[in-house]
Structure formats: C-alpha cells, structure tokens
Amino acid sequence: MGEEENNRDSPMSGEEPTTDLTVVSRLYDTNRTIRVAQIVIDWLEKNAADDFDRKFYDRVEYFDDTHIGWENTLKTLKSESSGVSIPFRGTRSLVTSLDPDAPVRQGKPLHDLDHEDEMRLMRCVFVYVRSGQVAAAEELCVKAGHHWRAATLEGWKLHHDPNPLNPSQRNPISGNPYRDVWKAVAWRAASDERLPQYERAIYGALCGHLQAVLGVCHEWQDVLWAYSRTMVDQWVEEQLRRAATHLRPLHPLPKDFPEEKLSMKALFEAVEQRPEVQQQRHNNPYHLLQKYIILDDVESLLREAHVWLNDGLAPHLLRCLTHVVLFLRKIGRISQQQESLCTDILEACVKESIERGDVEQVAWYTSVLPVWLQVEWYARFLHNISDDHHRRHALQLAATVGLDTRAITSTVVTNIRLSGSRDPENEVVSETTGDDRVKISAIDWLLYDPKQRVEALRQASALLRTLLISRKIETGSRDLTTQSDNIVREYLCIRTFLDAQDSFTDWFDHYHQKRPQPPKKPTVGSNFSQQVAYEQAEQQHNGELDRWKHTLSLITKTACDRLYNVLLFPEGGWLVDSGLEDQDVDTSAKDTSSSRELRLDNQEPDRAQQMSVLRSIYIPQVTSLLQNILHSTENYKESVRLADIIASEQHQLYKAFGSCELQQFLIKLQETSRELLDCNCDALGYPLQ
Template identity: 40%
Template sequence: MADRRRQLRGGLDHMLEGESPVPREKEMALTFKRRSMNIDLQKSLKLLDEAVSPAHPAQALSRTPRQGLLRHSVYTPKKVSSASKFDISDIYTPTHGSMIVNVSETSHSQQSALQLPMEMDATQDLTTTNVNLLLDEDPGMAASTGLYADFDQCLRQNGAPHQVLDLLSCFESCLSEQVTILRKLVRRARLEQQKFQKTYTTLDLLDKERSTWQLIYSLFKDRLETEATRGEGSMEEEDIDMVTDAKQRLIELSEQEIVNKLFEKDGSLRQCQLVVDWLESCAREDLDAVADNVKFFTDQPVVWENTLHQLQSRKKGTSINTERPLVDQLDPDAPVRQRRYLDDLDKEDEQRLLQHLFMCIRAGQLDKAQELCQSCGQAWRAATLEGWRPFHDANRQRLQATLAPITGNPQRDVWKCVCWRMAAEGKYDPFETAIYAVLSGNLKSVLPVCHSWYDCLWAYFRTLVDVKVEQEVRLRSITFRKPVDLPPQYWDRLMETTQVFEELEASTDQRIRTECQQCYHIIQKHVILGDMPALVEVMYNWVKERKTLPQHLLRFMANLVLFLRRVGHETNEELCTVILEAYVELLIKSDQKRLIAHYVSFLPPHLQVQWYAHFLEGVKGQEERQVCLQLAEEDGLDVAAITKRVVENIRNRDAAVVDPNVSMAINVAISEDDRQKIEAIDWLVFDPSQRAEALKQANAVMRSFILVKKHNAAREVFDKLPADSINVVYKIWHAKTGSTSLPPADDNAVREYMCTKAYLDAMESYNDWFSLYHHSKPSKPSSAEVGSSFTDRVAFEHRLKQYDQDLERWQYKLVRQTQTTKDRVYNVLLFMDGGWMVDRYEDPDDEESRPQQLATLRRMHIPALCLNLHHMLHSSRLYSECLQLADSIASEHYQLYKEFNKDDLQQLLRQIRESSLCLLDQNKDPLGYDLV
C-alpha cells in the first residue's frame, strides 16, 4: 500500500511541475485517465506551437509549464460578488447560505450583470485569429485595441442618469472578454520571447482594471442606494424607525439578528463587508484553476493512510525503520499532543490539504472547504469550521406547528477563544493556523501566509469586520452567562480603514510595500476610502509627472473621471480636464478617429475647439474629412469654430515676417508645408454657411504666399474657393438679416478677395506676355548661300514667307496680350474705392497682423507692377503710354508714389528717361506730344 502510495505521489510531483506522469497499466488513477483523454490536444495545438517556437530544432524550448497547482500565488479577481449591502456571509464568514442576510439571494439581476464569461479551457483549439495575434509584434496590445471602441460604445449606450451601474457592468464585461482572449494567448506563449512579455504585462493591467471596476460597482451601488434611501426618507419614517428600534430593544434578539441589524444601520461596516466580498471574489479564479487537480489526493476516505500502514506493519512486526518517531495514535491532536510525526507522504498530503482549505476560505468558499474535509475523511475538521456562525433560534419568539431549524453556535464565544489561542500557539502548520486565525479575528497569525497586497488587505478587512461585529454582539446580546473574554490583542484591531492602508504601506515585507505603490492598488485604496478628490489629484499628478503612462491605464482614468461626473461626485474639474486631455491625445496618436469627437465633447468648449482642430490637422482625404466633421456635429461640437481653428493652425505654421526693404532669394516652388496650407481651405468649403470664413482664411493664406511671391500657390488657394463664393456670402447674410450690406469684416474679406484676384490675373497675364515676347518670337531664317542651287533658293523663299506670316501672327498676339496685361495691371494700380489692398471699413476684431500685411503687400508689389508695366510698354514701343504711367503714379488721387522707396523710384525714373529719349527719336516732345 505504501509503495503504491509513493508511486502515486511521484506522479503527483510530476503533475505539479506541469507534466503528466507515466502511469502503469491497470493502476492508472481516474485523474490520470482524464488527462490522457486530452492527448488529442497536442495535434490541435501543433500549428500554434510552431508559430511561437524557434525555427531551428536545436533552439526549441519546452512548453512553459503551468504554475504549481497548489502553490499560494497572488490572487487575481474574477467577478464581483453578488452580495447585498447587508451580506456578511462572505466577509464575516467566507461561506454562503447562512441565515445571515445574503445579497446574492436578493439581487439575481445584479449577479447576472456582473457574471464573467467562463475562462476558456486549455484544451480548446485556438482559432486562426488567435494564431495571427500570436504572430503580431505585440500580441497583447493588438488583441486589446478594441477596448477603446468598446468603452466608447458603453458610454453611448448607457448615457442616462439611471444607467450608471449598467455603465460599470458594461465596462467590466468588455474587460472580461479581453482578459479571456489574452489568457488564451499567453497560455500558448513563451515567456522568453520579448513580445509575449509585453502581453503578460497587458494582461496584468487589464485584469487589475477589471477587478477595479468590480470594486467600484460594488461600493458605489451601496453608496448610491444609501443616498437614494436617505433622500426618499421623511421625518415621519424616521420617527417610526425610532419607535421600532425602541421596541426591538425590549425583545431579545439572537446573535444573527443583531448582526443583520448592525449591517443595516452601519454603512461604513457594510462598505468594509463589500470590500471583503470583492477580495474573496478575486481569489475564486485561482481556486477554480486548481479545484479539479486536487481530487486525486482527496478520494481516499482514510486519514493518514501511510501512517496507518506503518502502525499496522509495526503491530505485525514488519514495520520499516524510520529515523523520526511516528505517532502511535491517530486522533487529530496526536501529532501535537505526542510531539511525534506523521509519515512523510501523509504530512505532505496534510500540508497540501490545509493550503487548499485556506485557499477556499480566502475565496469565500467555506462550503467547499468543508466538502473537501469530508471527502478526505476529516469530517471532524469540517465541524470545527462551523463554530463561527452566530446563533439564531427562530422558535424562541414565535411558536409554530413545525419547529424551525436552529442555526449557529450557542457557544461561539468559547469556540472563538479556543481558535484564537490555537492560532497564537504556533505549534501547527502555518495554513492551519491561518484558517482558524481568520475565523477568530487573529490578524497576526494570518499575515504570514499572505504573500500579496490583495491577501493582506483581505486579512485586515476581514479582521476589522470581525472585531466590529463581535463588539456589537457582546453589547446587544442578552445571555444567561457572561461571555468568555477574548485576549486584549483582539480588540486592538478595532481600527479605521485609513489605518489599514497605513499599516500596509509600513509593512515589513518589501513586496507588500512595493505593491502598495502600484497604480491600480493606489486607485483601489482611494475607491475603498471613498476619497475620490484625492484619487483625481493622484491621477492628475501621474499625467503631469510621467512622460508615458500605460495606454490602458490612461483609458481607465479618463472613463473613471467621466463616471464620477455622471454620478455627480465633487471633483476638481481642472484636474479632470487634464486627464481627459491626456486621453484625447492618446486617441489621436492611436488614430482612433471615430472615438475622438465623443471624448472631446466632454472637455470645456475652448478645449473642444483646440483638441479637435489639432486632430483634424492630420486628417487627409476628402471623404475622411467629411466623416470626421459629421462625427463632430453628432457629438455637439462647434464645427465652424473647429474648422476655422484648423486653417489658422496650419497657416500660422512657420509664419515669417517679410521685410520688403531687404532683398533675398525666394524659392517659389510649392513645398509640402505650402501644400498643407492650400489643402486646409477644404475644411471651410463643406458648409456654405462658412463661406465668409472661407474667404477670410483663404485671403490670409494667399497673403502669406504673395508676400513671398509664390503666385502659383496663391492661385491654387484661390481655385479652392467655389466661383460663386461672393454670391453665397451675400445670400446667406441677406437670409439671416434681411440686409444687403455686409458687416465690416465680411465686406473687407470680399474686397480683399477681389484685390487678390486682380493681382493674380495681372501677374499671370504679365508672365504670359513675358514668355510670348522673349521666348515665342519667330526666328528669321538664314539667307541662302551664294551660288546655291535653284531648289535651295526656292526653299529659302518659302521659309522667309512662312517667317513673315509667323511674325505677323506673333505681333498680333503680342499686341493683344500687351493690351490685356496693361488693363489687368491698371486694375490693380487703380483699384476702386481707395486702392488695392486697402480696406473700406475698419474692423475692431480684425487680426492684429492683417493691416501690416496689407501695407507690406502694397509696398512690395505696386512698385514692382509699375516697373513691369513700364518694361512691357517700353518693349512694345508704346513710349507715350510709359509717360502716362508716370502721370498715374504721380497722381494725388491714387498716391501710388507713396509706396515707392528711394531705390525703386530712381529705377523708375531711369526707365521713364529712356522712354522720353525714344519719344524724341520719334520727333515728339519728351512727354509724348507731337512737335508743332
């Protein structure tokens, strides 16, 4: 029997290391048979193993084994307990189904809303999609990208004030799905691969976020219900409650009823209860992971079978000599009483059993712990776990035909005192000590087996609730005997929740102190304390002090801020705004185009314009821009102000001040920045109501191009505006006000638009003339050589005749082009109502730089146009008109001479002098008049 047991134990050790033992034929345990049924798993996962394994066989590594099945690890949350606000069955005691009011029995809808999907079994085949995710550079981030859109959808679907709890449930549900996917990925991943280390990090973040939303749901549900109850209560109801309480004082209440009443009236204790419920629900996942794997040593109804075998062998005279003395009795207290040992295999079984029992209690599953004890043949131990229950006898107050069952332990104080002393002795296994320490409120004896922040927090809050409940029971309970006094150290744990976190942060365990500084643990701490303003301030500091935050953490922070707004929680709006801005910036960088407008809508109006305009600056393509504007309109953003800001931001990039008095080489080629400024005008032409603004912004862009003589770029901007823009501006204004007179800003914009058109037409016409005059004139054919043949002479005469015809056509075109150019240049020089680029009205809201730019344009281009016009007229031998140009420049009506500097004026006078000399050669006076 012992040999067989050792063989099975060897198989167990292999199993705990993640490998299946090799069973012998006909002696294979049921558990091993179940494992052998999954042998086809290797075939279904072969493709995936090849995808994540090194290419060279020599580099192939063994599959990552699962963690020790019974090793005490950090408990991760699985689902929120469906405990009601009066439930102490999961906190004060880790079992369910007691006579204490249990929220899980009164809130089935809540439970269904929070129920997480079952974790995918390791034997389930991975789909092609999962394989593709594994091949991604960062599988974790690739698999969880959809969370941004999922959370946005949750906000949209649960926007009503009464849907705040549904919103939290939706958040938690989205995260549960993602956590399931990531767990499926990491189950087939290799830790040594860098990209899968990122996946593990992402999984840890999402898992902690999920548990945080569960905590928020549990606590805020109770808080909101409490506030609603207080708001609906009236003075009459309060009076009735006072009378009812007075009557109840005259009635002898059982311990169970005292506890129930305590949780009804004490909101802070109820919140502590919910925290314990949450922590226990977080631990159930680890418990579920090992539940099936511990059955192979719980199927034996005999306790300590190996020790029994040794004793029986000794009695028969065939015992095996052992170095350590074994017990000679098999009662539960024998090892401690006799100070002797069990067989090594039994001792190992006992340690594993106790560890698993503690895991059950840590997960709030006392019933499972008791079932496990009974299946192991330790029914006595299951009975010892019952002593914590508060006593209740329903037959004492009302006689019934059928007696109601009596629940709880009437000697609970004695049982508790014994458990406390037993835990304090230190003679027992650490996990056995912790089990009875938890049930008796002995915190000091529980902490040695708590190896994570979650475990320690559970131990503290579990003890806190236990002490407060015990205090109330001893104060209110009416008994015929004096309760057994508990040690003074027990009452030292009657502390506030803030003290719990202070002690954790000052823990002697470096790991616990480190975990206290983790982001989600800090968030959970403030949520438990109910100090949301402090939490917002902490998150604000993270955003300001840390250059990079995990993307999913930033998403959580932004949505938490929106939730706090939804429930009307008082927080610093400026700090909340900074957090939302950081998330909007993340969405922009992540190219989440369809989500940005919604989150931007939660910002103040001026920041809505700023951030959405910043986003639109990087949007390319006509259809994509229209979609983005439509999304902004659906979310209530000021589209007109945003598109205006977009154009202003783009056109103000690298804006340089041009000094017309300083000569410099100008590159007239259209750069990429210029192209962006040109295309920016498209933002303002989608909506006809913005046509006036489109004119103003287009004018500003064209001014900047004309200042640096990029006329082609200015023409492209001009062509961006529809031809009927001026007519549209007048129609919209008339429809709005009934007046045909535009406001000063719009009138000035229309006038500048016409000035720009006149200038661009003049420059294009002059360039056409220049090209025609200097590059298109026909070349005279060379004369025939002396002594050439008759054929050559005929050919020459034909070429000469063709030249004469081409020259005549060229001269005709030149005359017409000269006249057209002259008219267009004069349209600029002699522009109506005050001159070119001169506003007709003063606009107090005008841009500060605009008047200066208009003056600069006049100083730069009017002298240049005059010189170009003179050059054209002089080259066309229209000398009299050259002198007429001088008259126009000197005219006091137009005052064009004021725009000339000394050098330009001297150059113009020299050219006019040459024209006057040419007139003298034509027998005319210097001013172009015929001589008498």
C-alpha cells in the same frame, strides 16, 4: 425592563425575534464603516476567487482521491495491532489514536504521507477561505475524510431562528447558537503554535485572530483582507455583546482579544507598516489608488496622481486613472478646486492616445476635456494627418462625440500655416518647398463642410499673402473660390494680380518669342527661281506678321486691361479693405465695418502689415510691367499718362513707391518722352505745330 427582554424572545410575541443575525443586519444597515469594510472584503475575496484556478496548482484532488482521513496512519496502526510488520516503517513513534486532537495531545506525528496530505489540505482550505468559498472548503474537507474539520468551519455563522413567530411552521434554523463557545475554542486553536501555520490561519480568519492570519499573508491584498476581516469581527462581536440576545451568559472573550476597534484609516496605516507591504509599496501604484478610493480621499488621490504624471505613467495605469477621475466627476465628487488636477490627468491621457495614434480613443478622451481645451488638443492630433480617408474618419469621430469640428479644422489650418514660419520678407525663395505644399494641402480641412467656405477663403488669402511676399507667385496660384466681405475682396485682389501676371507672361512670350522672322534675301546674281521663291516667302511672312500684330494687339489690350485692374482696383485700391477709405458712410456703417475689421485683425494679427508690404512690392512692379508693354508697343502717349494715375490723389498709388522704385519709374518715363520728341510731339504726347 426584564419583562421587555423576555417578550423579545417569547414565541407569543408579535415582534420579529431578535437573533444574532438580525442584530448584525441592523448594524450593517446603520453603520457606513462596517459596510465599507465588508465591501472591501467581498472585493478582495472575489479577486482571489477569480485567480484561484490560475494561480493555485497545489490542490488536494490533484494528489489524493481517497475519502479516508489519515489513511496511511490508520493502516500502520491496524498492521501493528495485528502483528504484521511494515517495510520501511522507521523508528519514529506515531500517534496511537486517530481522534482530531491526538497529534497535539500525544505530541506524536502522523504518517509522513498523511502529514504531507494534511499540509496540502490546510493550504487548499485556507485558499478557499481567502477567496470567500467557505462552503467549498467544507466540501473539500468532507471529500478528504475530515468531516469533523468541515463541522468546525460552520461554527462562525450567526445564529438565526425564525420560528418563534409561527410555531405551526418549522422554518430551518441557521447558524451556531453557541458561537461564543466556538469562538473561544477557535481562538485558542489559532493561538496554539503546535498546530500547522495554515490551520491556525484558517481559524484565525474565521474568529478574528489577526496575528494567526498575518503569518501566511505575504502580499498587500492578503494583508488588507486579514485586517478587514479582523475589523469586521471586532465590530460584530461588540454589537452582539451589547445586544444580549442570548438567554444564557455568553462565554467571555479571550484575554488577548483587542479592545480597541479598528477604523478604515487606522487599518490602512497598520497595513502599510507591515514589512512585506513596504517592500511592494513603490512597485504597485494601483494599491495607493485603491486605498484612496476606499478611504474616499479624492484630494489625496488626485495629488498623488499628479506626482505620478511628472514621473511618467504606464499607458494602462493612465487610462485606469482617467476613468477613475471621470467616474468621480460623474458622481459629483470633484470640487472646483480639484478640476485643474483632473484636467492635467485627462490631458496626459489624450497626449498618450495621440502618441499611439488611436483615433477612436483620441476623439473620446478629447470630448471629456473642458471645452476650451478640446479644440486645441484635437487640432494637435489632426496636424499630421494627410490622407483624405483618414481625415474624414477623424472628423466623423469628432462629430460623433460632440466636438466642434468647425473650430477644430480652422485651428489646425492656422497651426499648420503658422508652423515653422519665419519672416517672409527676409526669406525670399521663389521655389515651392515641401512645407509650402503641406500648408496648401491643409486648406482641404476646410473643404469638407460647405459652411466653412468663408473660413477656407480667409485661410487661403492669409497663406497667399505669405507666399507672394516670398515671391512664390506660381505657388500662390491655387484656386479657391467663395464670397464674404473683405475676405472675398482680398481674394479678388490677389486673383486680379495673378491674372495680370499671367497676361503679361503671355504678352512677353508672344512679343519676344513668336514674332515671325523675315525670309533671308537672295544673294546678288541669284537666278529667277530663287527670286520667285523669295517673293513668295516674303508674301507669306507679311501675312504671318499681320496675324502676329493682330494677335499682339489683342494680347496687349488684355494685358494692359488686367494690369490697370490692379492699379485701379475699385473701392480704395488693390489690397485695401473696403470701408477704410470711405469717409462718407454713416456712423452705424462705420461701426459695423470697424467691428468686422477688428475681428479679422484678431484672427490674423499680421494681416494689415502683410497687405501693406504686398502693395509696396507689387504696385511698382505692375507699373513697370505696364510701362514695358506700352513702350514696346509704341503707345507712348498712354505711357506718359501713367504718371497722372500714379500721382493721382484718388488712387494714391505713389504711397506704395519707395525712392528707388520711383526713380526707376521716372527714368522710364524720360525714355518715353524722348521717343515722343523724336515723333514730332512734345513730352506729353501732343503734336507740335
């Protein structure tokens, strides 16, 4: 065994020499805990280096440009030795020697200016060490004339001699072969309370003396850095003592060197017990976030974040948390049980982006939601967008990130159409309101994609039903055209009714407002010229009356035809879906029709009830309008025949009449029969013999 150890460090051996550096390198390669701790140290030091110029202003070069250490003390000692008196010398006795240990050994101070420079230098050197810039700290010591101090900062480095394998080439040797001795001296310096606090902290950070470093650490990241460096030093020291790479006995460790090694979990527990950390714990949630990431405790991180959601989060923290969750999901660290917590965080981020109105972020963050939530949240975002340019931009972004724009636009139209809606039967307001205009404008969401024309018609038909139930006929005249099964049929039914309504309005206006008025007859005893003028006016009136009657006959025919189109609408009747009344189709056709109607009912649960209400309102109304036209134009016989159509089992229009409407219909029918009797016809319009 002893021979193998000798061969390990022998120059003639073919194996790679085992040195302090190689031992520690193997430790880093095989031990995950030490690698994590080193990553934390590098991260904290990088952050400190980034903040160095911004936060640290008390730098040595700002106050002193000399290259002589303790210059004022040196000048004072030289003056005293030559007998020259120095003004404002004071009575305090200064050191009589300028070796590095003189102030501590003699118990005497330096010159006040040198003492001030010394404190400033120590603070600056510690900040460099804290930010991982030990080389810069050594360079600063050299510039300040403290070459010996720069040398002490080299002692912590691991020794490595690559030359035993190839004696003919002399590669540079790195590190300190007497690192154990340096560590003992540095530990004693860090423990010496006579030394300045920052000087103790410098050596404590390099040799693993935790208490010396904690004395100058007042923030969470500094305390964590101190504990992390101490932890790494403990693991490294134990590995070096076990490896026995030295050919001489190592200097024993200090008596107060900790025997129990720290773990990352124990490290954070110790950090959180520090008073300065406890004061900052509730003010900075980022520290908890960083802690759980370092400990790889995803479940605790998500639960803590969920508590923050209930308490309210700052937008920047919410976005940071969202990206952490997305990264953890990307690398497969989110379990199925934790998905609900992640979804709540992502939804909160989407909600916050919607409140800020950031279109790009809303689209992107919505795309990382589960598929079943993407449509719901993006539809909420589009709800209040009315400008055409902004609508197109929002849909373009949604398509870019892979959202289902068709489902989204359909959902947003449905949401707007059903928003703020009350029972249309109990809210009969003929005037168009602002909400009505918003709902009509929402249909435009479905017009950007040509493949959504069918959906546009379905939504338009649903909206038209609601408007017509509320007696908003003019509002319901919006023109949308497309074609597909019962959706098209429903649209054609409503369009047929609106055309009939417009034709009746034209007939009513022509019949009552545009009838030519006869000329006024001249008075008895009028002269010849007045008689001639009256005859000419009467001839003109007769001509206009003939034209009016001709136009009236055309308008009457058009109005009657369109009103009959409503009453005699083919394939089941007006606002009756095709296939529901057809009992002669084969079984497969019935199944297809039933499935189609089921899909429509699932999309519009109130559709069947609304269509029934519309029939009960407008079938009697159309019948009454048709009776008025036929009676007014003295087409009594056809008016009577209208009763046959209403009572016909083929059309079953009588089912749409209530008792009141049916009574009014019979009263008008009675009036028509009286007119027929006056015309020497029976009640049904046939001539009497």
